[in-house]
Amino acid sequence: MSKNILIIAEQRCDRVQNVTFELIGIAKELAKVNGAEVEVLLMGHNIAGQVSDVVGYGADRVILVDDPCLASYLTEPYAQAATEVIRERTPGVVLVGASSIGRDLAPRVAARLNTGLTADCTKLAMNEDGTLEMTRPAFGGNLFATIVCPDHRPQMSTVRPGVMKKCDFDASRSAEVVHKEIAFAPQKIRLVEEVKVCSVVDSIEDAKILVACGRGVGNPTSIEQAKNLANELGGTYCSSRALVDACVIESCRQVGQTGKTVRPECYVAFGISGAVQHLAGMEDSDYIIAVNKDENASIFNVSDLGIVSDANKVLPLLREEIEKLSRA
Amino acid sequence: MEIIVCLKQVPNTTEIKIDPVTNTLKRDGVESIINPDDKTGLEVALQLKEQFGARVTVLSMGPQQAEKALGEALAMGADHAILLTDRAFAGADTLATSKTIAAAIKGMPYDLIIAGRQAIDGDTAQVGPEIAEHLDLPQISYACEVGYNADTKVFTVKRQFEDGYQILEVEGPCLLTVLSTACKPRYMRVKGLVDLDNKEVQILRRSDLVIEDEVLGLKGSPTKVKQTFNKQYNTNKQKLVLDPAEAAKLIAATLKDKHLI
Numbered sequence A: 001m002s003k004n005i006l007i008i009a010e011q012r013c014d015r016v017q018n019v020t021f022e023l024i025g026i027a028k029e030l031a032k033v034n035g036a037e038v039e040v041l042l043m044g045h046n047i048a049g050q051v052s053d054v055v056g057y058g059a060d061r062v063i064l065v066d067d068p069c070l071a072s073y074l075t076e077p078y079a080q081a082a083t084e085v086i087r088e089r090t091p092g093v094v095l096v097g098a099s100s101i102g103r104d105l106a107p108r109v110a111a112r113l114n115t116g117l118t119a120d121c122t123k124l125a126m127n128e129d130g131t132l133e134m135t136r137p138a139f140g141g142n143l144f145a146t147i148v149c150p151d152h153r154p155q156m157s158t159v160r161p162g163v164m165k166k167c168d169f170d171a172s173r174s175a176e177v178v179h180k181e182i183a184f185a186p187q188k189i190r191l192v193e194e195v196k197v198c199s200v201v202d203s204i205e206d207a208k209i210l211v212a213c214g215r216g217v218g219n220p221t222s223i224e225q226a227k228n229l230a231n232e233l234g235g236t237y238c239s240s241r242a243l244v245d246a247c248v249i250e251s252c253r254q255v256g257q258t259g260k261t262v263r264p265e266c267y268v269a270f271g272i273s274g275a276v277q278h279l280a281g282m283e284d285s286d287y288i289i290a291v292n293k294d295e296n297a298s299i300f301n302v303s304d305l306g307i308v309s310d311a312n313k314v315l316p317l318l319r320e321e322i323e324k325l326s327r328a
Numbered sequence B: 001m002e003i004i005v006c007l008k009q010v011p012n013t014t015e016i017k018i019d020p021v022t023n024t025l026k027r028d029g030v031e032s033i034i035n036p037d038d039k040t041g042l043e044v045a046l047q048l049k050e051q052f053g054a055r056v057t058v059l060s061m062g063p064q065q066a067e068k069a070l071g072e073a074l075a076m077g078a079d080h081a082i083l084l085t086d087r088a089f090a091g092a093d094t095l096a097t098s099k100t101i102a103a104a105i106k107g108m109p110y111d112l113i114i115a116g117r118q119a120i121d122g123d124t125a126q127v128g129p130e131i132a133e134h135l136d137l138p139q140i141s142y143a144c145e146v147g148y149n150a151d152t153k154v155f156t157v158k159r160q161f162e163d164g165y166q167i168l169e170v171e172g173p174c175l176l177t178v179l180s181t182a183c184k185p186r187y188m189r190v191k192g193l194v195d196l197d198n199k200e201v202q203i204l205r206r207s208d209l210v211i212e213d214e215v216l217g218l219k220g221s222p223t224k225v226k227q228t229f230n231k232q233y234n235t236n237k238q239k240l241v242l243d244p245a246e247a248a249k250l251i252a253a254t255l256k257d258k259h260l261i
């Protein structure tokens, strides 16, 4: 058994997804504690061009399984390839992104390897003896649990996208690439049709500035003003679940426990109360500005600049102030 | 067609109680419901039954009180209910749970197993796929539409992803995990409630299963809860009470200061 950390990369639409780079980032941190190497398993078809991306973000070794059977994501061939590679490499830890694909694949692989799996982790810590402490929210974010997997290997975890930090890209890095051939079993599931929406327009996870609206600014005028403000600042807008449930804002813009985790340079929250489920998705933003008319709102427990005021009145004025200052 | 629906009883509240000794969740004294995704799974099964004819068995693992959730499932129209309950099953993580449920299913006839995508108390989404693995069945998770061709015996399933969907075909037996957006579960029927007197929840215990002791319950769980905690926030942070004009000025100045404008 090695003590290495193996990451199952996620590639969709011919691109390695951000969560994979984030996993490499945290794995490099964990590896410092016990001197492990970070290996990345990249599966798909015609994906050799993506190797340099995972290497640039810090992989020490890439295991490449490139096969027509892996052209689209299907549970069984991916699970078969991942299990065979894990049995061969015997890593101490296996990390998978907690995306739809990752959360489908990881339990299948964990059950086949007869080991434990901790879902949707938001914090990982390594002990010197190579045991991993995996922390995850439960009960909709009201409770957190730290889970260990003392006697089974590998220790497996799916990790929530957007939570871990990726390293800076370094084009000069190089790493060993291991090609692995798999003799795939016949498939029981047939793919009839696949529809992908590859370009998510201004995804909230990538924005430097987010202007967030809650129920307190739920009227069309204020929302329009918030969108314009976000635009002017070169960022984008997002919201609490209240406005997504009310069908005022698209669900892909929901921040929080059941939405996305974001960490922009600046998060400006208007009329958001700050329920734990919302905080879980934004509290790690670099700088948080909150405007709420209730001075006891929980959003102020995480804000760097907390302002008790009427957001519907602040929003229109803010635009003028920003125009003044950007001209100055 | 024989359909098995896996169903979990979950607490209907965000109020949480932890047993300080075992560090596991205390479920007593909290109102319980059928997990929403699982209830949708039952509805999918009942619709298949109405269209193609099927016997629908609901199966749950949990404490004795989970009988109530199974009773509700029977009143909705399930034909048969099984509760896996035994001290030996307690404290199971997803691997131990899935092995126990798989062991129970092994002795039963089935063409289709349906589970909810995930339970609202744990949110792991792991038990369904793990059951499929132990029974060596193909799995389709995140099903949002389920069709069936009675002539070819092929299920056609629409599987939802973050950024698109797949249409997949599979022959039974197979396992699906369904999203709660798949359909709206029906209410319990009056007739169902009356019929309930003739329907009993079958209880399966440790001794009814062919399975090794080592893989059951807390002992058979590779993952252990080391610690549980609530997040503590600083409730004494400074906040400024400002009129809208001052507020706008201060926010703009702060953004400027941070080179964001």
Ligand SMILES: Cc1cc2nc3c(=O)[nH]c(=O)nc-3n(C[C@H](O)[C@H](O)[C@H](O)COP(=O)(O)OP(=O)(O)OC[C@H]3O[C@@H](n4cnc5c(N)ncnc54)[C@H](O)[C@@H]3O)c2cc1C
Pocket (backbone or CB within 6 Å): A139, A140, A213, A214, A215, A216, A217, A239, A240, A241, A242, A243, A254, A255, A256, A257, A258, A259, A260, A270, A271, A272, A273, A274, A275, A276, A277, A278, A281, A291, A292, A293, A294, A297, A309, A310, A311, A312, B014
């Ligand atoms: C399992 C579970 C998962 C969840 N997941 C999420 C999630 O992912 N994301 C999420 O956001 N929520 C989530 N929620 C819901 C969450 O608990 C809250 O209900 C939700 O975040 C509230 O949204 P809000 O702050 O916009 O609305 P409210 O809580 O109604 O708050 C509105 C706020 O606006 C303020 N306000 C009103 N008028 C004004 C004004 N004129 N100017 C300034 N302030 C004003 C009020 O003082 C109040 O604080 C989840 C809940 C559960 C149970």
